[in-house]
Amino acid sequence: MTPRPPVGRVVATELKPSTPHQFYFWTARESPVGIGTIVRVDAEGRLIHGVVTDGFAYSDLLTPLHAVLGADGDPAVADATARTEVRVFAAAVLRQAPEEPLQPVPLGEVFLADDADVVRALRMDAYVEGDAPTGIPVGLYATGGLEAPVYLDADFLVGPEAAHLNITGVSGLATKTSAVAFQLASVFQRFPVQKGSVAAVCFNVKGPDLCFLDQPGPLDDADRHMYARLGLTPEPFGAVRYFAPYKADGVNLNTLRTHEALAANTEPLVWGLREVLDYAEVLLNRDDIDAKADAFIDFLADRVVGKEFSDTTLRPAPFRVGTFADLEEFFRAIFDAMEAHGRGGEVWRTHHLATIRKVRNRLSNITTRSKGLVTDDGEPNDLPWQAFADRTVYVVDVAGIDPLAQDLVFARVVSKLREHLERRDLGVDHVVVFVDELNKYAPGDGPDTYVRRMLLDLSERGRYLGLVLFSAQQFRSQVHRRVVGNAATAMYGRMDSDELAMAAYGTLTPATKAKLAALPKGELMIRHPHFTQPIFVRFPRPAVLQGRQGVERFPPAPEVPFPQAVARRLRALDPSVTAAAVADLLAGRVEDDVRRALHATERARPEAALAYFRACLGRVVAAEGRGPDRPVPGVATSGDPYA
Amino acid sequence: MPFHDLRRALAEGGAQVATTRPAGSQGRSEEARIRPARLVEHDRLTACPVGSPAACPEPIAFLDGIQRHQVIGYAGAHPIIGAVVAAAVRARGPGGHLHTVAMRCRRLLVGRAAALAGVAPGAHDPVVLPDEEPAHPIRDIDMARAVVDDARTAVEVETGLAFRAERDDWLVVDGSLAESPAFASDPRMLGISKSHATLPFEGPDLVRYLQLPAGHRSSVFQPASHRGAQVYAWGLRLWPWEGRDLLFGLVRIEAAPSPASLAAADAWSRWLLAERVPVSSPDARWDRLLYGIHSVEEYLRAAVLEP
Numbered sequence: 041m042t043p044r045p046p047v048g049r050v051v052a053t054e055l056k057p058s059t060p061h062q063f064y065f066w067t068a069r070e071s072p073v074g075i076g077t078i079v080r081v082d083a084e085g086r087l088i089h090g091v092v093t094d095g096f097a098y099s100d101l102l103t104p105l106h107a108v109l110g111a112d113g114d115p116a117v118a119d120a121t122a123r124t125e126v127r128v129f130a131a132a133v134l135r136q137a138p139e140e141p142l143q144p145v146p147l148g149e150v151f152l153a154d155d156a157d158v159v160r161a162l163r164m165d166a167y168v169e170g171d172a173p174t175g176i177p178v179g180l181y182a183t184g185g186l187e188a189p190v191y192l193d194a195d196f197l198v199g200p201e202a203a204h205l206n207i208t209g210v211s212g213l214a215t216k217t218s219a220v221a222f223q224l225a226s227v228f229q230r231f232p233v234q235k236g237s238v239a240a241v242c243f244n245v246k247g248p249d250l251c252f253l254d255q256p257g258p259l260d261d262a263d264r265h266m267y268a269r270l271g272l273t274p275e276p277f278g279a280v281r282y283f284a285p286y287k288a289d290g291v292n293l294n295t296l297r298t299h300e301a302l303a304a305n306t307e308p309l310v311w312g313l314r315e316v317l318d319y320a321e322v323l324l325n326r327d328d329i330d331a332k333a334d335a336f337i338d339f340l341a342d343r344v345v346g347k348e349f350s351d352t353t354l355r356p357a358p359f360r361v362g363t364f365a366d367l368e369e370f371f372r373a374i375f376d377a378m379e380a381h382g383r384g385g386e387v388w389r390t391h392h393l394a395t396i397r398k399v400r401n402r403l404s405n406i407t408t409r410s411k412g413l414v415t416d417d418g419e420p421n422d423l424p425w426q427a428f429a430d431r432t433v434y435v436v437d438v439a440g441i442d443p444l445a446q447d448l449v450f451a452r453v454v455s456k457l458r459e460h461l462e463r464r465d466l467g468v469d470h471v472v473v474f475v476d477e478l479n480k481y482a483p484g485d486g487p488d489t490y491v492r493r494m495l496l497d498l499s500e501r502g503r504y505l506g507l508v509l510f511s512a513q514q515f516r517s518q519v520h521r522r523v524v525g526n527a528a529t530a531m532y533g534r535m536d537s538d539e540l541a542m543a544a545y546g547t548l549t550p551a552t553k554a555k556l557a558a559l560p561k562g563e564l565m566i567r568h569p570h571f572t573q574p575i576f577v578r579f580p581r582p583a584v585l586q587g588r589q590g591v592e593r594f595p596p597a598p599e600v601p602f603p604q605a606v607a608r609r610l611r612a613l614d615p616s617v618t619a620a621a622v623a624d625l626l627a628g629r630v631e632d633d634v635r636r637a638l639h640a641t642e643r644a645r646p647e648a649a650l651a652y653f654r655a656c657l658g659r660v661v662a663a664e665g666r667g668p669d670r671p672v673p674g675v676a677t678s679g680d681p682y683a
Numbered sequence: 684m685p686f687h688d689l690r691r692a693l694a695e696g697g698a699q700v701a702t703t704r705p706a707g708s709q710g711r712s713e714e715a716r717i718r719p720a721r722l723v724e725h726d727r728l729t730a731c732p733v734g735s736p737a738a739c740p741e742p743i744a745f746l747d748g749i750q751r752h753q754v755i756g757y758a759g760a761h762p763i764i765g766a767v768v769a770a771a772v773r774a775r776g777p778g779g780h781l782h783t784v785a786m787r788c789r790r791l792l793v794g795r796a797a798a799l800a801g802v803a804p805g806a807h808d809p810v811v812l813p814d815e816e817p818a819h820p821i822r823d824i825d826m827a828r829a830v831v832d833d834a835r836t837a838v839e840v841e842t843g844l845a846f847r848a849e850r851d852d853w854l855v856v857d858g859s860l861a862e863s864p865a866f867a868s869d870p871r872m873l874g875i876s877k878s879h880a881t882l883p884f885e886g887p888d889l890v891r892y893l894q895l896p897a898g899h900r901s902s903v904f905q906p907a908s909h910r911g912a913q914v915y916a917w918g919l920r921l922w923p924w925e926g927r928d929l930l931f932g933l934v935r936i937e938a939a940p941s942p943a944s945l946a947a948a949d950a951w952s953r954w955l956l957a958e959r960v961p962v963s964s965p966d967a968r969w970d971r972l973l974y975g976i977h978s979v980e981e982y983l984r985a986a987v988l989e990p
Contacts, residue, residue, distance in 0.1 A: 100981065102965035103964070106962050106965075107962070110959060110962035118960075119960050120961075121779050121780075121975050122778055122780045122781070123961050124978060
């Protein structure tokens with residue numbers, strides 16, 4: 041192989057000296073060197089790798105005045121001879137060999153980095169080589185006709201050494217969702233055997249972004265070339281399960297993934313009282329939560345819900361509170377009893393009536409605000425806790441639900457993941473959680489919410505458990521510092537110039553900022569613990585159908601009347617179910633009974649769906665509705681302001 | 684301005700005001716003289732407008748040389764002088780970029796035979812000064828400088844001839860073509876002299892010569908030469924001189940002594956006017972120093988003198 045000629049030579053002057061961390065070199069006027077180019081300096085006894093962080097051009101003109109005078113003030117007057125122009129680049133040192141003694145970069149020839157140089161420069165030799173490599177491809181470093189794969193270290197991406205990935209960039213141009221989808225696929229395909237199993241939970245928070253991860257998307261030759269160069273197979277995710285709450289009608293799913301061809305792996309997400317009560321804090325704002333309300337909620341959770349609770353002062357028969365309807369009955373019994381007690385009956389079991397009423401109001405409100413997710417009386421249909429499968433993506437579609445319900449979903453899913461990973465009974469060893477719009481859920485300012493505390497906890501302690509946060513947002517500066525600060529790997533797509541002006545980007549040179557502000561789609565700047573400087577890489581489009589394309593190819597099923605909607609849900613379980621057969625079954629039935637039967641069938645997922653559904657309808661399914669509300673007595677005041 | 688009032692008075696009296704002494708225009712003061720030339724165009728010296736600047740449409744290159752000398756020691760009372768002379772040609776390529784196509788360099792060690800006897804010259808060529816007169820350090824240094832001048836001229840000629848052997852580009856030479864018969868007869872060479880120690884006219888012709896308006900040339904003349912080859916020459920004003928100095932922007936162009944040169948004096952002058960941009964600032968001689976020549980000097984300084 042012919043040795044490649046140098047592209048430049050190191051220069052060091054009194055004004056611009058070389059240091060152990062930075063050096064300057066000049067190049068020919070036409071050279072492939074640009075911001076982000078990785079170069080190698082060959083000097084006697086030393087090998088230095090650096091990345092270009094800034095560029096300068098000089099001419100021999102002392103002042104613009106001379107150029108103006110020379111042209112007689114007429115810009116149209118062309119120079120007979122092109123002025124001498126010098127290109128000088130500043131480079132930040134990535135690595136020196138030998139590393140000790142650490143010395144200023146000596147004068148020497150400068151070469152473009154090849155594959156081996158990129159491996160050495162980014163210290164990837166520590167984890168892409170050897171018996172148990174942990175390299176996860178992240179993209180191609182490409183410049184001057186050279187392209188070299190760049191790898192992240194799995195030990196620093198999904199733990200235990202460090203973990204988490206955060207990606208930032210402007211909407212639509214930074215390709216954040218594509219980058220995460222590609223990176224997840226890369227993790228799934230190249231996750232080191234010795235690290236065990238891995239799954240992903242993705243929250244779809246807007247539109248159809250993540251609704252088609254199991255469908256192949258269009259790729260061009262350049263994409264396929266990049267996949268080949270990275271040693272990856274361009275294919276959609278093999279195992280994806282979708283979970284979406286119902287709409288308010290309790291039958292149609294609240295997602296854009298409602299095309300019948302995709303129904304087989306799209307399931308309802310339904311929670312009941314038990315699932316919600318543990319996360320009541322999510323649903324109550326700061327003003328609601330006080331020690332008294334907290335104590336009463338704890339009382340309900342510990343003593344009442346899911347247990348047999350007896351209090352003969354309320355009624356002779358014990359309470360069995362399993363649903364919101366049961367809970368309402370329980371509250372009503374308390375209020376009745378206290379009303380009957382008359383004056384002095386404002387405290388029940390040390391809980392003041394005002395506190396009980398407040399908690400009752402807030403909890404009752406949940407089924408209204410989160411209708412479709414939280415059911416009054418149904419059984420839950422949840423993620424497969426303890427049965428998570430290796431290399432499986434679980435997409436929870438919360439794009440269409442109330443923000444409060446979104447918070448509830450985040451809080452509960454992540455908390456359950458943590459609980460099960462702590463007990464090592466989730467079914468997999470590692471879980472990647474993807475949260476988009478992180479600045480909304482973990483803002484740098486604003487109220488201290490349960491979700492933000494949960495994300496903080498995840499970012500600070502998740503790596504020990506194998507719980508990893510992949511997150512994205514438009515404005516990194518608006519996210520809580522500790523959340524993004526704990527992300528060992530950071531990616532930057534096209535950036536907004538106002539965002540780049542923030543102090544958090546002060547370590548970047550103006551040239552790097554300029555490049556970030558104009559970064560093309562499919563290119564990212566990456567920080568990773570092994571890389572001493574940010575590196576620019578290109579990545580291929582993910583081999584999955586992107587949201588907008590997916591909606592065009594699989595248009596969401598139109599919302600249909602109740603009987604057809606039920607038939608469609610059942611057809612997802614058994615394609616032989618006909619609308620006519622379902623219509624016959626529903627004749628004369630109460631809609632709540634039908635919903636209960638449908639939800640029971642969907643939970644059971646029987647082979648003979650229609651028969652099972654018929655059986656459910658024929659059984660008890662008696663209405664368990666709470667009947668008309670009765671007025672709640674006012675609070676009897678004792679005159680004690682500290683009660 | 685201490686002489687502001689005086690200048691105003693001069694101007695009111697009809698004299699030409701001067702404010703800027705063009706660097707290097709005077710040449711060596713000991714050589715200042717009038718050497719009357721012979722007009723070969725017009726009956727009397729005339730200022731001719733040459734028209735708008737128009738870049739040379741053909742390939743063009745620039746030749747210049749540099750020299751440096753230093754007293755590096757003494758052997759008794761005899762000075763020993765080290766010197767380097769070099770010359771290069773830079774050709775204008777696509778996009779107007781200059782690149783070096785020929786270069787020569789020579790290192791000299793100059794002194795009397797007695798002084799050089801005990802010195803190992805290394806990479807330097809020893810040049811022995813004549814011993815006819817008694818040693819005098821000042822005079823010896825002056826003689827050494829003349830030797831270095833000649834060496835530089837020689838290396839320039841050598842470089843130019845080497846270039847010409849390879850290429851047929853127009854060649855703009857810094858200085859007089861009369862130094863070399865080959866140069867003087869080359870129909871595609873133009874010499875540019877920036878210094879005016881030797882002037883070709885006297886009396887009213889000299890005034891007309893030194894007061895050429897910008898964009899004008901003088902009538903073509905044949906300089907009187909006591910040692911060099913015969914050439915045709917004309918003065919050309921590159922920049923307005925009024926209010927600065929008589930020599931500001933004034934160059935002497937030399938070409939082969941032929942009717943073709945006579946016929947092309949205007950066209951070639953327009954080429955050279957086009958070479959005013961870019962200006963060769965920050966060089967103090969920018970009013971007469973063409974950028975191509977300046978580029979050769981810069982190249983030689985970096986390649987020969989700086990390392």
